[in-house]
Amino acid sequence: MLRYTLMRLGIFVGCLVVVWGLVYSGLAPRGLGDSNGLWIVTLALLFSAPISFVVLRKERDRASVQVVQRVDRMKAGMEANRSQEDSADDTSRARGQAS
Structure with missing residues (x-):
């Protein structure tokens, strides 16, 4: 992901230098x-x-594959936490009914 961002920034900086040269040489209109x-x-x-x-x-x-993998891991972690909470809740309710 960082590599893509840096490559995109590099392309922008290259275009910035070219456009700056064109504007100051008079080949492109000034603002x-x-x-x-x-x-x-x-x-x-x-x-x-x-x-x-x-x-x-x-x-x-x-980069998009990396993002999708990261989101899938986060979803799996959230689901695991949710199932742990559900089982803990079920256990505490079962103990409350047994008393």
């Missing part, structure tokens, strides 16, 4: 007024999202 920094970040996000979607497909699938 309005003082919004030039926000404009560059927005363009970098706009370009990096589809690139990440295509390039990181396998890594994203690996």
Whole structure:
């Protein structure tokens, strides 16, 4: 999961550098007024999202498998706790009725 995040961040930073170069060389339009920094970040996000979607497909699938496994382990742990609580409750009720 960390690997995917770092790879996605790397693609964004690469796009940020390219967009910054294009804007300051005059090949891409500048933002309005003082919004030039926000404009560059927005363009970098706009370009990096589809690139990440295509390039990181396998890594994203690996990360999603890890997330699903983690959720399944948590569900199993919660179910085990629930069944322990149920059996403890049943035991205490059986002792209460026997008295």
